[in-house]
Amino acid sequence: MIACLIAKTHLTLKLSIVYLRYTIGKIIMAVSKTEEFTKEEAWLADIAKALSHPARIRILKILTDMNICMCGDIVELLPLSQSTVSQHLKELKRVGLITGEIEGPKVCYCVNNKNLQKAKRELDKLFKKVCEC
Numbered sequence: 001m002i003a004c005l006i007a008k009t010h011l012t013l014k015l016s017i018v019y020l021r022y023t024i025g026k027i028i029m030a031v032s033k034t035e036e037f038t039k040e041e042a043w044l045a046d047i048a049k050a051l052s053h054p055a056r057i058r059i060l061k062i063l064t065d066m067n068i069c070m071c072g073d074i075v076e077l078l079p080l081s082q083s084t085v086s087q088h089l090k091e092l093k094r095v096g097l098i099t100g101e102i103e104g105p106k107v108c109y110c111v112n113n114k115n116l117q118k119a120k121r122e123l124d125k126l127f128k129k130v131c132e133c
């Protein structure tokens with residue numbers, strides 16, 4: 001009985017060590033792999049990720065058309081809940097494509113033209129290079 005318990009404990013310990021090595025290996029690989037890219041490449045990938053949801057594309061179009069907009073106004077124009085729209089706005093703001101200023105109990109959002117133009121230039125350069133093949 002004791003021998004069986006010791007064997008199970010030993011096996012559990014071995015599995016824990018294997019899992020720990022696997023997890024540490026994944027973390028080290030993830031860190032070393034991302035360091036191989038330039039800041040510009042990482043920034044553009046972050047922008048592309050932020051633009052990868054159709055709701056965020058629509059939000060950018062709305063903000064471009066209306067110039068400035070409150071979250072509630074955007075919610076009325078989309079088939080999404082207020083909390084979902086807020087999450088999309090948060091992501092667009094995180095990457096710098098929009099800005100949000102607090103006005104009383106509400107947040108007023110607008111397009112960050114400088115960063116949007118930079119993203120456009122970088123994407124244009126990328127597609128021009130890719131399409132030369």
